[in-house]
Amino acid sequence: MKKFLARLLALAALVAAPAAHAITLNGEIRNIDGDNDGFADDLLIQRISFDVTAGTSLFFDSLVWEATGVDLNGDGELTGFDNYMMLLTAGGSYLTANDDSGATYGDxxxxxxxxTIGYTFGTAGTYVITLGQLAYSTSEAMQGYQANRNYYDYNGNNLDHGDWRLTISVNSGSISNLSYSNSNSVPDTATVGAMLGAAILGLAAFKRRR
Ligand SMILES: [Ca+2]
Ligand SMILES: [Ca+2]
Ligand SMILES: [Ca+2]
Ligand SMILES: [Ca+2]
Structure with a gap:
C-alpha cells in the first residue's frame, strides 16, 4: 500500500510539473564604441540577465553559423561567426563557458x-548569459564588449555585424525577468517582454492569414 501511494504521489508530481518550454531571443553583435574613445572599434558581447528559482535547469542553445547558405533564423541575411558563451552570476563570478558543442543541432x-551550455542553478538569484565572438574574458563579459577588436564574418562576407539566435530551454524550475539590450534590435530592456509577446502574436496572426 505504501509502495502504491508513493507511486501515486510520484505520478501526481509528474502531472503537476510544468511542461518544458523554450524561449527564443534574436540579436546581433557589431562594433560599438564601448570604451567611449570616439571610435566604434570595440566588439559587442551580448549580455542577457535573468532570475531563476533554486534547482532550475536550463539549456542555452545558440545558432550563429549559417554555413550552408540557408537563412536559418529567417532574418534575410547570411552571417556567421565562431561564437562563445559564458554564464556568470550577476556579480561577475564565472560559472561555466562553452566554445563549440556537439549538442547544438536541436535548434x-x-x-x-x-x-551550448546546460546548467542547473543550485541557488535562486540573478544570473547573466553572454554571447560573443571567440574568445573573451570574464571581465570583458561583464563590461559587455571587447576593446579594440573588429567584427569579422566567418567567410569574408562584407557584413559589419553578426546575427545570433539563442534558444533557452527550461527543463525544470522557472526563469523570469529576462532582460537584454541590443543596440540595434531592442531599444529598451523594459519592453523586451512586450515586444516578444507582440512578435509572437504577430507571427501567429500572420500564420493564420496564410
Ligand atoms: Ca572605442
Ligand atoms: Ca540569417
Ligand atoms: Ca564556437
Ligand atoms: Ca544550436
Whole structure:
C-alpha cells in the first residue's frame, strides 16, 4: 500500500510539473564604441540577465553559423561567426563557458561552432548569459564588449555585424525577468517582454492569414 501511494504521489508530481518550454531571443553583435574613445572599434558581447528559482535547469542553445547558405533564423541575411558563451552570476563570478558543442543541432544549427551550455542553478538569484565572438574574458563579459577588436564574418562576407539566435530551454524550475539590450534590435530592456509577446502574436496572426 505504501509502495502504491508513493507511486501515486510520484505520478501526481509528474502531472503537476510544468511542461518544458523554450524561449527564443534574436540579436546581433557589431562594433560599438564601448570604451567611449570616439571610435566604434570595440566588439559587442551580448549580455542577457535573468532570475531563476533554486534547482532550475536550463539549456542555452545558440545558432550563429549559417554555413550552408540557408537563412536559418529567417532574418534575410547570411552571417556567421565562431561564437562563445559564458554564464556568470550577476556579480561577475564565472560559472561555466562553452566554445563549440556537439549538442547544438536541436535548434537548427548546422555547425558545431555554435556553442551550448546546460546548467542547473543550485541557488535562486540573478544570473547573466553572454554571447560573443571567440574568445573573451570574464571581465570583458561583464563590461559587455571587447576593446579594440573588429567584427569579422566567418567567410569574408562584407557584413559589419553578426546575427545570433539563442534558444533557452527550461527543463525544470522557472526563469523570469529576462532582460537584454541590443543596440540595434531592442531599444529598451523594459519592453523586451512586450515586444516578444507582440512578435509572437504577430507571427501567429500572420500564420493564420496564410
Ligand atoms: Ca572605442
Ligand atoms: Ca540569417
Ligand atoms: Ca544550436
Ligand atoms: Ca564556437
Amino acid at each position: 537548427g544549427s548546422v555547425h558545431p561552432y555554435d556553442s
